[in-house]
Amino acid sequence: MRRVAAVSLLGAVLTAAALSQTAERVSIVSGVGLPDGWLLLGLTVLTCASELTVVRLRHGDAVEELSLYEAALVVVVLLLPPGQALLAALSALVVASAIQRRPLVKAVFNLGTYAAAVSGLILVVYAVAGTPGQMTVRVLLGVLLGTLLFTLINLGCLAQILGVVSGASPWRIIRDEAPLSAYMAVGTVATGLTTVEIARHSPMLLPFMAMPALALTYAYRAAAQEADERARSARLLELSQVLAEREDLVRRFLLLLREAFGADLAAADLTDTGELVSVDVNAPAEVAIGPVPSYLARLRHLDRPEHLSKGLPTDLRHLLVVPIEAGGHRFGTVALGSRIRGGRQLSMRDMTLLAPLGDALAVALRGAEHLDRLVEESSKLHAVVEQSSAGIVMVEGDGIVRMWNEAFADLTGVAAAEADGRRLADLLDVPGADDRAGLLPVTPQSPKTTAEITIRRADGELRRLRLAHSAVFTGERLVRDVIVITDLTREHRVERLKSDFIATVSHELRTPLTPIIGYLDLLRTRGARMAPEKRAQALELVADRARHMSRLVEDLLLASRVGDGQDEPALRVDLGTHDLVTLVHQVAEDMGGAEGRVVTHLPGEPVEVRCDAGRTIQVIGNLVGNALKYSPSTERVDVRLGVRDARAWVEVIDRGRGIPADQLTKVFEKFHRVEDPMTMSTGGTGLGLFIARRLAHAMGGDISLISALGTGTTFTLTLPLAHAQVP
Incomplete structure (x- = not known):
């Protein structure tokens, strides 16, 4: 709207300048022999008729209208005084716009453009030629220069609007259209000057001037047709590419279809959805999706192409409708329409080209459906494969x-x-x-x-x-080859663990049982002759080994009864106050320092904790034993003790092989062994850590670990301090 207002203002300024500079001037050429009133009326009618002789050139979504208006202007400017020439030119333009029912904005823009261009033409002609009354070289030069200025102003204003609509640079439009506009300006001058001379000297020959005018119109239309064919070829090439794609297929097809045929409206009535997808020249950036209009709904089941000019809405002049069918399936119809206000008239020739394009769209839609189904089935198969265990x-x-x-x-x-x-x-x-x-x-x-x-x-x-x-x-x-893989590692591990468990339990039971049987035989055969001290030591050893075997059996029974869940009941322990430093010392002494491998880091003062002394020794002993078992014989095991947040902690740090990240939470499960069952080189039942953590929980503590492959493992036992409040 700002550009329209600017053009209108330019026209008003130049019109005022032309009237002020030529107020007292008479016509440049005289001698026609008609009264001034009749001459004004006749030339106004001639100019209006010339404007109605329109040839339309499309520039993408914009339309440039070419006519004989410029040729008539040359006659008007030469034969009428400046004021009457402006009146005739602008009056003819207003009447022609009303007859053609042009939109108001376009009519105002045209009026402003031509007011500016005609005023420039008048100013140049009168400045160069003066008013000699007859045709002279100065008149010829003035008309030629004035017409070129007229063409330049007209092309410049038009380029501004075309640039907004098409998105192209106005300077590029001027550069591309300048040669054709210059040729047309020369033809306009020739036609206008010839008409003036014949009117002055041989009026009877004026009817024959229709021949050059018709020739010029034919040239205009040939140029327009050539431009249309080039644009259509480009759009049809793009159409072939669009049909090979799936994304936004119908909308892009309609956009290119409307541009290729120079239509005002392109629509697709999709039978499956019952909706209309339309692309309108009045809203090139938008796509309307909505209910199908009644005039298209009644054509939904047509079985052949139709060219309609009756029974249409008041703003439509022509409508081409073709079915969209492929492989026995009907997708709907495609329609092209032209409006009464401007627009290109659609013909049967367009119908012969539109019908195969409708078939091509149907094939593309059918292919898109098949591809969608294939993608859907492929996605299902992909989901099954990816979600399979x-x-x-x-x-x-x-x-x-x-x-x-x-x-x-x-x-x-x-x-x-x-x-x-x-x-x-x-x-x-x-x-x-x-x-x-x-x-x-x-x-x-x-x-x-x-x-x-x-x-x-x-x-x-x-x-x-x-x-x-x-x-x-x-x-x-x-x-x-499609291969389905099942992991048998767990089954192999379970079988190995079963045999290893039986062997280990047999060994663990035999270890205390052997001295019990031996000392009982000794007491039975020689007990009466043994010294009381020796007999008491033997009985104490038998009792100690019996207690050890009892604890082992108790652990096995305990493991068989207690599950792995966090909601299992706590074990029964005999809680009391004990010095944790002393208990750790005892564990290190019981293991004999593992020949110097067990290194303790203990505080100098007692650390009183609430625990079961025997069970605590069992837990710490298990952690230290594991550290020694899974570390190289050359590496030491560090045992640290400290206090933090009303709790005592004991860290057992080894420098062994470490535990894989996926097994950190599994090491506390029953019978779990970190080693691969097919290559394990260490013994054990896989119950030690399971029972140790259960015992820690029963005493109000916990066991946690930190480990990484190749760097070692740290197990941490925490127990509540004796003076801490026990919940």
Whole structure:
């Protein structure tokens, strides 16, 4: 609107300047022989008719209208005084705009543009030619320069509007259109000057001046048609690209379709949704989606293309409608419309081109539907594969991985992104030639088979896997192999733990039982002859070993009764006040310092805690024993004691192999062993940490740990201080 107002203001200023500079002037050329009133009326009618002879050139979403108005202006400016020339030119323009029913904004813009251009033409012609009364060289030069100025003003104002609509630079539009506009200006001058001379000297020949005018109009229309064809070819090429894509297909198709045919409206009535998608030249940046208008709804079931000019809304002049069908499925209809106010008239020639485009859209929509279904099914399959608890791998015939789900990534420690495109044999570390041969054991004779292999993860852990193969062959060539992997490591661990548990329990029970049997035999055969002190020592040793065996049996029974849940009842312990420093000393002495490997860091004063002394020694002994067992014999074990926040803590720090991150919470489970059951080199029942933590909880404390592979492990026992408030 600001540009329209600026153009209108420019027209008003130049009009005022033209009237003030030429107020007393008469016509440049005289001798027509008609009264002034009739001449004014006749030239006004001629100018109006010239403006109605319109050829439209499209610039994307904008339309440039070419006419014989400029040629008529040359005649008007030469034969009428300046004031009457301006009156005739602008009056003719107003009447033509009313007849063509142009929008108000466009009519005001045209009036301002032509007022400025005509005023410039008049000023230049009168400045150069004066008023000689006849045709002279100065008149010819003045008309030529004035017409070029008229063309420049008109093109400059038009470029501003075209730049806003199309987004192109106004200077680029002026540069591109200047040659054609200059040629048209020369033709305009020739037509106007010739008409003036014939009117002065041979009025009877004026009807024959229609021939040059028609030729000029034909040239205009040829140029417009050429521009339309170039634009249509470009849009049709873009259409072919749009139809090959899925995103926003219908909207983009309609936008290009409207531009290719120079229509005002393009719409698609989609039968499946019952909605209309439309693209309107009056709102090029918007797409209307809503109910289908009645005039299109009644054409929903047509089986052939239709060219309509009746029964349409009042603002539509023509409507082309073609069905959208492919493969026996109907998607709806596509319509192109032109309005009464401007717009290109749609013909049967357009219909012959629109019909196959409708079929192409149907094929694209059908392809999009099939692709959507394929994507949906693929996404379901992908979800099943990714959410499966079993590992799933797909390899091509040369062993290249093409699918590797998250479950198998967790098993192997190899991410799916890292595995894609690499050979399966290069991704899995399979110790032993026999196991490596089990990676792809399928043959054309046995496309479905099962094999078991052992792999070594990057962290050194061994996993036992069962691979169920399902292969597809073409002749002797393997096309693809889908492998479902089950982790058998836990089952192997359980079997090993069972046998290890039985052996360990047998050993643990036999250890105290052997001296009991031996001393009982000694007391039975020689007890009467033994010294009282020796007999008392023997009986004390038998009682101590019996108590030890009782505790062991009690632990086994306890482990069998107590579950792993956090809500299990606390164990019964005999709580009292004891010096934790003394208890830690006793553990170190009982283990004999493990030949100097156990190093204690204890405070100089007692640390009184509330605990069961025997159970506390059992817990600390278990932690120190584990540290010694899982550390190299050359490494020491540090035992530290301290107080913090009304609690005492004992840290047992080793420099062993460490515990994998995925097993930090499992080490306190019954029968769990950190070592791989197929390679473990240490003994134990897997009950020590389970019972130790239960005992710590029963005494109001806890056991926690910090560990990393290759750096060692720190177990921390916490117990409440004796003076702390016990809940």
